[in-house]
Amino acid sequence: MSSLRVAIAWCASACLFSTQIQAEAVENDPAAELESLRQRLKALEEKVGADALARTHEPAASDSASANRLGRLSFAGDARYRAESIDAGAVDNDRHRVRARFGVEASVTDxxxxxFRLSTGEGDPRSAHLTFSGGYSRRSIGIDLAYLQWAVAPELRVAAGKLPYPNWQPAQSIFIGGDFNPEGWSTSYASQSGWFANAHHxxxxxxxxxxxxxxxxxxxxxxxDAKGATRxxxxxxxxxxxxxxxxxxxxxxxxxYGNSLNAAGELQNDFNIAELASEVTFERYPGSLTLFTHVARNAYAGENDIAYATGVTVSPSRWKHxxxxxxxxxxxxxxxFGQLMDGDFGGGSxxxxGHAFRVAYRPQxxxxxxxxxxxxxxxISSTAPQPFDLIQLDIDFIY
Structure with missing residues (x-):
């Protein structure tokens, strides 16, 4: 475990150090940077003209979306490499994993x-990761998404099939696994005034x-309003x-996955879960500051029935990436319901x-x-809780 920790820490430090050097180089010679920008802008104007230059200010997402579109079809995919080290008492597990997904959307009518999306996976609905193991055997690919969606009105959509989990959650919430895609139907409503509603079965x-x-x-x-300084x-x-x-x-x-069992090995409780979640972002902070809270209670259980999570995310203006x-x-x-919870926190149970610390680097x-x-x-309900430590490095690509 120590070697993997050192390697992960070294990679993170190297990225941070290189970014700092680049930022200081720009600050030490602002005149040279300004002149370089002027020359590049002039060359671009001569090459494509003023009208085409105006279009370069559109969001990059629209450019990538058009590049991945073929008629009524649009394609998208992503891949992740994960290295992690788990220390859980007597268990010391260093492992490497991979996740890959590829999907297509088709506009049938307006x-x-x-x-439809395919994904790697080993049967766990909360995770599509494959662990490096199994003697180099062929690995599993399964149906990750397969659903139909009807826009009944501009604000109202109905979907049926194997579909994304519809409920809004704070970005850092661990109550539902990030790869969880249930099967059934959902209805989503979102008004221009900001009110929204989601129902599912x-x-x-x-x-x-x-x-x-x-x-x-x-x-x-x-x-x-998403355009406000505070959202x-x-x-x-x-x-x-x-x-x-x-x-x-x-x-x-x-x-x-942590829930109580009876003597026959059956789930002891049903789950009638009430939730309250909030997230606020301040853009006037030197950069961006986001706070969130998520609370839940299982009204069916007589004890051990409360869950809560709270946290903060900071993106400093000096290190905008x-x-x-x-x-x-x-x-x-x-x-x-433990079988749907995030698969990392507390070993997925x-x-x-406990605590979770994260550092993310997201360049353009x-x-x-x-x-x-x-x-x-x-x-933690026992008289002798056990420690669980996880160090994890993810490298993600989208296409």
């Missing part, structure tokens, strides 16, 4: 579209001889997991608490990197 397990296990939910929220979003949600108590864990029949984040979270044993382009350190405790 109001209807369909999407998903199928956990379909059965022939008895009632299905399902998940239904509703979220109501408001988001302020905020607040939302309340209620999710009902039906016919979960008395069933074996759904992923493998064994692992409850860097972001620094911190959060603290406490997820009691039956506060959340409830009954955990199609790649980024994030260094994370999680200092957690697991089995």
């Amino acid at each position: 109001t209807m579209m369909t999407a 998903f199928w956990l397990q379909t059965r022939l001889d008895e009632a299905d296990s399902r998940q239904s939910g509703l979220q109501l929220g408001f988001t302020s 905020f979003t607040v939302a309340a949600a209620y999710t009902d997991f039906m016919r979960v108590a008395g069933r074996k864990p759904f992923l493998d029949g064994v692992n409850p 860097w972001r620094f984040g911190y959060q603290y979270a406490r997820i009691e044993k039956d506060a959340l 409830t009954d955990s608490r 382009g199609r790649w980024s990197s994030t260094l994370s350190y999680l200092r957690n405790d697991v089995n």
